Amino acid sequence: MVKRIIERLENPTIEKIGTLYNSLAKEKIAGYGRILKYYYEEQSWLKPKPPTFQDFIEFMQNNPPSTKGF
Structure with missing residues (x-):
């Protein structure tokens, strides 16, 4: 599932992948994606x-949540 999400995104990031997973x-970065980014960066x-x-x-x-969509 993760592989398919990555393939469909133009610019896959940890936040985007985690949110869609x-x-x-x-349609916007969610808290789950932000948490994954935090642990990945740390x-x-x-x-x-x-x-x-x-x-x-x-x-x-x-690192406030994004107000833009994907």
Whole structure:
């Protein structure tokens, strides 16, 4: 499914792929896509300590949701 989503997008990003994976009906970046971008950028699986909830809140404040469609 992910492969097909990537093939159909002109400019696939983690946010877009995650949003459409979560719901194919979405036309704008959703919270799920933003969360995936956060974890992808932070590469938390490579760090000994996972990010805190405050880290996530700060990321969301510094990277507001997109107001544009795909």
